[in-house]
């Protein structure tokens with residue numbers, strides 16, 4: 025439990041990877057196609073297209089939807105920076121809406137307040153694996169004719185009334201980074217129900233080739249293909265995903281019950297009908313007499329992994345305060361002055377959270393040790 029995350033790799037992954045390498049299959053092929061087929065079935069989407077990572081999945085989604093330069097894309101700042109950077113790749117302008125204090129996900133009312141004639145797209149992020157309020161977001165998108173790209177990079181297994189996240193909007197993006205609920209090491213997936221969009225994204229990720237491959241190219245594309253040995257890992261991981269999610273849920277529920285008992289701590293609220301995929305458990309300190317750094321130190325002293333994650337939200341990252349001034353699109357696009365952006369809820373949560381392990385590799389004794397540590401630390405203040 026020293027580690028916040030730990031890939032769950034067994035002989036099954038190792039043997040399929042070995043078989044794949046022995047067959048000299050390195051380039052996207054049978055494993056990748058099977059992974060796409062099974063992932064599409066798992067999430068309930070018509071198409072799944074594997075990619076080199078989750079960032080590339082977001083990049084492809086934006087480019088697939090033809091989001092042009094200068095267009096405003098509303099998202100949240102309490103996330104991994106890739107969510108915002110992907111918007112910039114094609115000249116889009118990230119507009120950060122504040123989050124809801126109970127979910128840490130984008131607050132739909134704050135989205136609505138930021139819509140201008142330049143807004144064309146919303147990128148809700150299912151942060152820590154908790155589905156965002158998709159019903160409200162879909163209503164806003166419909167009213168204002170906006171497209172939706174779901175950043176489900178942290179939310180394999182997240183559902184709303186049984187429907188998997190990533191399938192509510194026009195397109196959904198997943199990451200298989202080494203810490204995620206299922207992994208390939210580096211890897212990702214785009215899902216959509218739109219046939220035309222799927223064809224375009226398949227082409228964009230493969231140098232603009234058509235379905236027959238070869239050396240005929242139709243679009244300016246990229247090489248965002250997933251290596252075949254990594255697809256082999258993903259295939260086994262996907263088949264193990266329900267079991268790994270069940271273990272995460274058990275661990276998270278125990279630890280969350282302790283968090284809820286302690287007056288000075290809070291956790292994400294899970295609305296009725298919503299399935300949290302429990303990628304991350306990050307309690308928020310409510311009582312200023314406890315310092316996040318001290319708490320993390322106390323947990324480390326007890327052999328428990330802990331860290332701040334998004335303590336610097338995107339709008340306060342040097343990337344958006346300074347780096348954006350030298351970004352190639354800055355000559356053509358009017359970015360806001362991000363130093364003037366104020367997101368009180370985002371900033372409060374960013375400064376008061378810390379992560380504790382809930383991954384499927386921890387034992388029930390270790391879960392109990394985490395519960396005891398939280399009780400000791402937060403009852404002693």
Ligand SMILES: Cc1ncc(COP(=O)(O)O)c(C=O)c1O
Pocket residue numbers: 077078079080103104106107149175177178198199200201210211212
């Ligand atoms: C919310 C979010 N968006 C995007 C990404 C980018 O995914 P990747 O690291 O696979 O490029 C991540 C992953 O780490 C993420 O957590």
